[in-house]
Amino acid sequence: MTLRPIRTKREHQAALKEIEALWEAPSGSPEADRLEVLTLLVEAYEREHYPIEAPDPIDFLQHVMESRAITRKDLEPYIGSRARVAEVMNRVRPLTLDMIRRLASGLNLPADVLIRGYELKRAA
Known part of the structure; x- marks a missing residue:
């Protein structure tokens, strides 16, 4: 998967699956860098599509x-x-x-x- 903004549910699910596969990546490795970037992309997508309202x-x-x-x-x-x-x-x-x-x-x-x-x- 080429790293780019996540725009669809399908891309979101694919990114989550890849994050799970990369979860144990050694710190400082290219896989860990990819994990970090994917996590940021997923967070941005979820912030826009699944906002969490502040509590009462x-x-x-x-x-x-x-x-x-x-x-x-x-x-x-x-x-x-x-x-x-x-x-x-x-x-x-x-x-x-x-x-x-x-x-x-x-x-x-x-x-x-x-x-x-x-x-x-x-x-x-």
């Missing part, structure tokens, strides 16, 4: 809480009172810019994920 901010926070064993109480320094944390996590109140800044710096979270818009629950 609240779902993301819930995932962070689970993976780091963080409780809602642990979020109080970043979001506010216990009631405020509950409102945010229950989607009654949105994250404010100040909350996002504190969460991003205090918990080392990507602000660009937290700043995305999300649906709030409507008042009954």
Whole structure:
């Protein structure tokens, strides 16, 4: 296969198959160089054809809480009172810019994920 941009599903599948065959190539070898270039081409194709959307901010926070064993109480320094944390996590109140800044710096979270818009629950 000549190295060139991947434009079709068939070319994508062929590149993936070749990557698998080259996976154990010794570092510094021509095969390893080919593997590296093929990987970059596949990544470019997949970025364009199979984009991954950023997660919902609240779902993301819930995932962070689970993976780091963080409780809602642990979020109080970043979001506010216990009631405020509950409102945010229950989607009654949105994250404010100040909350996002504190969460991003205090918990080392990507602000660009937290700043995305999300649906709030409507008042009954």
